[in-house]
Amino acid sequence: xxxxxxxxxxxxxxxxxxxxxxxxxxAYWAAWPxxxxxxxxxxxxxxxxxxxxxxxxxxxAIRDGQRHVQDGPYADTKEQLGGFYMIDVPHxxxxxxxxxxxxxxxxxxxxxxxxxxxxx
Amino acid sequence: MDARRAVEQAxxxxxxxxxxxxAARSRDLAAAxxxxxxxxxxxxxxxxxxxxPDKPEAWLLTxxxxxxxxxxxxxxVQADAAPTLLAITEEAQAVASxxxxxxxxxxxxxxxxxxxxxxxxxxxPLMLQTVLGLDAARxxxxxxxxxxxxxxxxxxxxxxxxxxxxxxAVPEPSELAPRLDAVLEAIYAAYGRGWDDVTGADPRRKGxxxxxxxxxxxxxxxxxxxxxxxxxxxxxxxxxxxxAARRSAVGAYVPLSEQDMTLWSVPLIxxxxxxLSCAExxxxxxxxxxxAAIQSVHASRAWSGHTDWEAIAxxxxxxxxxxxxxxxxxxxxxxxxxxxGAEHGWALLQEVPxxxxxxxxxxxxxxxxxxKRMGRMGDSADAYGRAIALxxxxxxxxxxxxxxxxxEHRGHRHE
Numbered sequence: 443x444x445x446x447x448x449x450x451x452x453x454x455x456x457x458x459x460x461x462x463x464x465x466x467x468x469a470y471w472a473a474w475p476x477x478x479x480x481x482x483x484x485x486x487x488x489x490x491x492x493x494x495x496x497x498x499x500x501x502x503a504i505r506d507g508q509r510h511v512q513d514g515p516y517a518d519t520k521e522q523l524g525g526f527y528m529i530d531v532p533h534x535x536x537x538x539x540x541x542x543x544x545x546x547x548x549x550x551x552x553x554x555x556x557x558x559x560x561x562x
Numbered sequence: 563m564d565a566r567r568a569v570e571q572a573x574x575x576x577x578x579x580x581x582x583x584x585a586a587r588s589r590d591l592a593a594a595x596x597x598x599x600x601x602x603x604x605x606x607x608x609x610x611x612x613x614x615p616d617k618p619e620a621w622l623l624t625x626x627x628x629x630x631x632x633x634x635x636x637x638x639v640q641a642d643a644a645p646t647l648l649a650i651t652e653e654a655q656a657v658a659s660x661x662x663x664x665x666x667x668x669x670x671x672x673x674x675x676x677x678x679x680x681x682x683x684x685x686x687p688l689m690l691q692t693v694l695g696l697d698a699a700r701x702x703x704x705x706x707x708x709x710x711x712x713x714x715x716x717x718x719x720x721x722x723x724x725x726x727x728x729x730x731a732v733p734e735p736s737e738l739a740p741r742l743d744a745v746l747e748a749i750y751a752a753y754g755r756g757w758d759d760v761t762g763a764d765p766r767r768k769g770x771x772x773x774x775x776x777x778x779x780x781x782x783x784x785x786x787x788x789x790x791x792x793x794x795x796x797x798x799x800x801x802x803x804x805x806a807a808r809r810s811a812v813g814a815y816v817p818l819s820e821q822d823m824t825l826w827s828v829p830l831i832x833x834x835x836x837x838l839s840c841a842e843x844x845x846x847x848x849x850x851x852x853x854a855a856i857q858s859v860h861a862s863r864a865w866s867g868h869t870d871w872e873a874i875a876x877x878x879x880x881x882x883x884x885x886x887x888x889x890x891x892x893x894x895x896x897x898x899x900x901x902x903g904a905e906h907g908w909a910l911l912q913e914v915p916x917x918x919x920x921x922x923x924x925x926x927x928x929x930x931x932x933x934k935r936m937g938r939m940g941d942s943a944d945a946y947g948r949a950i951a952l953x954x955x956x957x958x959x960x961x962x963x964x965x966x967x968x969x970e971h972r973g974h975r976h977e
Contacts, residue, residue, distance in 0.1 A: 443727040445727075533727045533728060533729035533731075534677075534679060534726050534727045534728045534729065535729050535731075535733075535737075536729075537727075555726075556725055556726050556727055
């Protein structure tokens, strides 16, 4: 089954990407390719991406065929989507096990959802 | 035996086992339930004519298997599930025709019902429905919700299991302890539902305590020697042993300290004590063993003639360290008050976070009792008022009203 792990981040989490302390910054970035490699080595990696911070987001609404474009993310919440992974594992518990190993996950909230299989 | 009774007997004996077998393979509880329901209906039609089959379980499994194949043909299932389902039906037939004992996979079912990804309010109802085969209307009335609402809660949980791909598996050893806690809690919640209905006068909840005991016994059979499963069963048996003593002949509430011990069930107490000694020998202490041990101290009043409150206080101390729930904190304060005096209990009671107790009736009942013993009649009357307002049980309300200081104290705070 394919699952998507949604990684939610606070402003402080996003700030770690540009930590002024070079060592901390390097440690932050080093963890992600290692995790991705672990997923690939286990044969469960399907895809994934990190996302630029929410201040780069553009909201688009279509009403009566008209586009309404606005600055900012969809929801104005404390945690924002920071990235996601898609994995292929046999069941939810295996997906949760992988999600629990996401780098820098301590104190964060992750959401695990099965990918939709189109009917038919 | 007539056919209807034969079907009912087969349902009682094997519903959970057949469902566990089918669901563990199809990963679809609702579809497995439908197939099994059809199989039982078919049995009701066929068995009066053909007579009771030699192996009723095999007969039912074969019938359920046919229905599952039909389900695949009608392609209501996801495309990738079809080969799995066909494989299942083959396996089911092999099992049905074999001479070997039908596999018991109900442990998987217990664990999946109490999976942390399942809404906590659905876990106990799901267990009662899938493992014991209780019908949804009966579960709804036991939980005091509308049948439609309970039906929705149950089908939501089953859809979550199917769609989120929750595994029908016994957890890995590293995960077993926390997952087992959730199973134990769900079973204990069923017992609590039955316990509230002390007299059995409420037909809507009749027998839910016995269903909980059945689940407790089943869990212990499936996990032999597991000390917390022994602890839970011992706890429920101790409570059950006192059922007849909890109300007077006229239906009035009788507090534990004033119960007629000759009404306690000795066989149930003995069974509980034996389970608890087995659990203690493993050296793996846990929440349910401690709670059972507290009840065990109370039970020993039957032959010692007194209650060892210091022992109870010590057990509560352990419980608070292991699982500092509001119930444990209030229980510890009550035990300390009984052992060392109301002031000591009151001091502990005041440490309980105020926000957590606003709606917790036992806190206010204990506060009222201790304030009265300390001579603070105005405060006591207020606390009794609060405890009575939070009380769901009429007999308990009457008892508290009888204990409360005279009404002239109410509102006159003693500083």
